[in-house]
Amino acid sequence: MASHRRPKPPNAAYTAALTASAAAAVAVSAQTASADPLPDPTKKGVQAQIDRLYEDATQATEKYNGAKEKADKLEKQVKDLQETAARKQGDLNDLRDRLGVIATAQYRSGGLDPSMQLLLSSDPDKYLDTASALDRLGDRQTTELKEFQSQQRDLAQQRKQAAEKLEDLGDTRTELGAKKQEIQSKLAKAQKLLNSLSAKEKAEIAKKEERADRSSERAKLGNEASATQRAASAFEAAKSRVGLPYVWGATGPGSFDCSGLTSWAFKQVDVSIPRTSQAQANIGTRINSLSALKPGDLIIMRTDLSHVGFYAGNGQILHAPKPGAKVRYESIARSGMPFMWGVRM
Missing domain, CATH: 1.10.287 (Helix Hairpins)
Known part of the structure; x- marks a missing residue:
């Protein structure tokens, strides 16, 4: 399968500064929040x-x-x-x-x-x-x-x-x-x-975030086609945001929360969808099987439907995951969030 790596962020210097340490990045002013995996x-x-x-x-x-x-x-x-x-x-x-x-x-x-x-x-x-x-x-x-x-x-x-x-x-x-x-x-x-x-514990958190970012850069998405042109176009728009920070309530273009990213991406192709993950869960055509998803389909996570991203192919999700993190690709199986269903636009 072909390998697709994330494009360089629009502002490399800005995002490089953000990754200095996860502890610093998570020093969220009251502006930063996110969809974090359910704790074990x-x-x-x-x-x-x-x-x-x-x-x-x-x-x-x-x-x-x-x-x-x-x-x-x-x-x-x-x-x-x-x-x-x-x-x-x-x-x-x-x-x-x-x-x-x-x-x-x-x-x-x-x-x-x-x-x-x-x-x-x-x-x-x-x-x-x-x-x-x-x-x-x-x-x-x-x-x-x-x-x-x-x-x-x-x-x-x-x-x-x-x-x-x-x-x-x-x-x-x-x-x-x-x-x-x-x-x-x-x-x-x-x-x-x-x-x-402790300083050691903070360093471990920083390393964990760095590993997640490197894994995102190396994500192998395959070459499966999207189900619809509008989904393909919105997915391409979302790809251009990889590496930008998560900020609660943000809808781009420089920062996002989870549903802010998906609504922004569709807006770039003149498709209006609701603002929240719960509302986005009830639009389009529902896809109940994870194996039936195509790149560009929305993927609804958690039992309360509080997280959403794009299915990226090969078992990966493209999303804005949590405070201190950036928009990235991540394995759905390792995200710690239960899959509910997909939405095809």
Whole structure:
């Protein structure tokens, strides 16, 4: 089988600096989180605790991503509703002016018709509900008044919808803040544990990351074709990001979390997919067998669907794996994360 090695990162100097040591790379400010393998239940000590904290941060990250996506949509909806309400208010003001002209003409020609007095009152609905009053209006007046009433109702509905969306947005922003705080707390605890390690233990962690990076560079992917052109194109885009750092909540182009990488890659080929791994798990065509996957298929990992990457061929996944790591190829069997299913786009 042909061997495919990862392309050089866009900024070799930048990524070289990031690999100085895994301990330094994992010195995540509250900005770094990831999908880390499930810890081995037989493992003891600090490393197992760090693994668990990273896993918890990953789950919180995907929930944060979902809330962020919802907030973005709500903000757009609120903006659209407010702009529509402003236009309707302008139309309503124009119509009110036209009705005023009719009233002025009536007054000059012999006094203001009682019906027009009602028309220009604060409750035109009451006027329209009075059938006898309609007989006093000419056709033009009736049409104008009905339009006025309709636009008033539309405006009230738009404002009500905008208020409801604003309330939803407020709740979502509160959720965002809570998830952000949870992620930062998990990562801070992990960092504290890392800081408690001896120099020898930190060096071992750094060596482990270096071995993973070297293994990624030597990954043999085979030459199997993708199932669809869009999957092949998105996979090629993702390959260009190998070597860039994982940052929680990031969607590229210089850093990614797991679902940020997959959504960014499809976006490069004008294909829109959901932001979170859980949502991505329910799009496209489901592939239940690992052996049936083709390069470029999405691969959903963990029972809570909190991790996603690209199937790279020959049993490899291309993904953004964890804090302190970089986008890389990795053996699915050795990832420590259970395979759930694949998604073909």
